[in-house]
Amino acid sequence: MDRKVLNTLIFSVLFFFTTSASSSQYQTLVVNTLPSPATLSWPDSESLTGESQPESTTSSLSVHLSHVDALSSLSDASPTDLFNLRLQRDSLRVESIASLAAVSTGRNVTRKTPRSAGGFSGAVISGLSQGSGEYFMRLGVGTPATNVYMVLDTGSDVVWLQCSPCKACYNQSDPIFDPKRSKTYATVPCGSRLCRRLDDSSECVTRRSKTCLYQVSYGDGSFTEGDFATETLTFHGARVDHVPLGCGHDNEGLFVGAAGLLGLGRGGLSFPSQTKSRYNGKFSYCLVDRTSSGSSSKPPSTIVFGNDAVPKTSVFTPLLTNPKLDTFYYLQLLGISVGGSRVRGVSESQFKLDATGSGGVIIDSGTSVTRLTQPAYVALRDAFRLGARSLKRAPSYSLFDTCFDLSGMTTVKVPTVVFHFGGGEVSLPASNYLIPVNTQGRFCFAFAGTMGSLSIIGNIQQQGFRVAYDLVGSRIGFLSRAC
Secondary structure (H helix, E strand, C coil): CCHHHHHHHHHHHHHHHHHHHHHHHEEEEECCCCCCCCCCCCCCCCCCCCCCCCECCCEEEEEEEEEHHHHCCCCCCCHHHHHHHHHHHHHHHHHHHHHHHCHHHCCCCCCCCCCCCCEEEEEEEECCCCCCCCEEEEEEECCCCEEEEEEEECCCCCCEEEECCCCECCCECCCCECHHHCCCCEECECCCHHHHCCCCCCHHHHCCCCECEEEEECCCCCEEEEEEEEEEEEECCEEEEEEEEEEEEEEECCCCECCEEEECCCCCCCHHHHCHHHHCCEEEEECCCCCCCCCCCCCCEEEEEEHHHCCCCCEEEEEECCCCCCCCEEECEEEEEECCEECCCCCHHHHCECCCCCECEEECCCCCCEEEEHHHHHHHHHHHHHHCCCCCEECCECCECCEEECCCCCEEEEECEEEEECCEEEEECHHHCEEECCCCCEEEECEEEECCCCEEECHHHHCCEEEEEECCCCEEEEEECCC
16 A cells, blocks of 8 residues: 555544544533523413313423523522522522432421323423422413413422412412312312322311311421312313312412422322323423523423423433332433543442432432532542633632633633433533523533432533433433424
8 A cells, every 4th residue: 555545544544533532522612691581471372271172182282481580570680699599599409309308217308199191282481489490381270260380390299389368378470379260170078089198188187177188398498288179270272170289378488489389290199190191191391591481593491291292312211219209200320421531430339229218319300500429529520620621710609619710702612521321321511511600701510519318410401401201111311402
């Protein structure tokens, strides 16, 4: 072979492997400042009333979602102030989840509700509410329908909303639902099978009530209690009848803005479990970003119920079962790569869910920042710092101990971050782990450590993925750029 041809061939092979390795080690981050929250808006076509329509028999349903910041009363707050409030709420959220997962005492903090194919979808509003979730949706309750905002929460099972008359109710954006004005509202009697399946139906005896009573308390001290009932919910014109829910007359704590909560957990009284026969136990959401409510140039966040919710081309990982707590969605995390190499200090053993229900990794829609057990976080952080050593460091910010000064820059190269799950790999976009924390160009590594044994994958890391929950197939799917 001619020497010149041979040299050219060798150079081409070396160039291929060098560029391939480089592309797997680094990716480009577009440097954008911390944005203002999006204004709250819903598509004109998003009909909720549907009073004369029959119960939905369609195979899928889609609804728009928004972030709770869009519902906040702090409309004059600066982007930095709103972000700081978000981090405060996030800490409360993590504490609440940790207290629920602390099952060594043999009892959950939350009083659980009973266990129990068509579809629908809708828009999700991105926002930061003082309460149990980050994203909410618009839906109708009762007949005729009363339109309200409800927080979506994969970390809770019970569907509930504030009802009049109120013993104690927090401020919400819409008028409080009055069950006396609904033709489809029906209380659940004490002694019924549905009431007995509540974790604590003894309230019927102690209060000598004919109506089944519910109470749910959260780890941050918030609680809701009232009558347990069934009612019609309307999503995007699709009616879902006889949904068991709590009609709360005493609701206290950190709930603000939304009327209540649509529980999307894995337990028996969550909305996906209740509608399993219609929507096949399948739903998914795609969170566009934390400031989008949808526009002509940027699609809204959405949630889909039914067979269309689970794309076949997703990267799937099996769901694990906690023998002590059925609410959370546990995943098998095997390791994490930074810059194309597995982080040595991050191993499967650090994320193991043991027989007592301790440890493990959950995916959660209401937590913003991913939390890892402290040893795993330190190893991940150190690996990222090493890969990003060319970037100018900045002081720590709130819970973030790894920050950079990117002021005056438009793009930067950052090390790649990849989750290795049982069943497949999920490569994160750079904007899902290096995020702006102020308007002066400071960016921080959006992970944090926890001294507990439970790790949580938060919604910042989920942004831009269609995250599919298949309860029947017992799996979670990830599909990038699928909003």
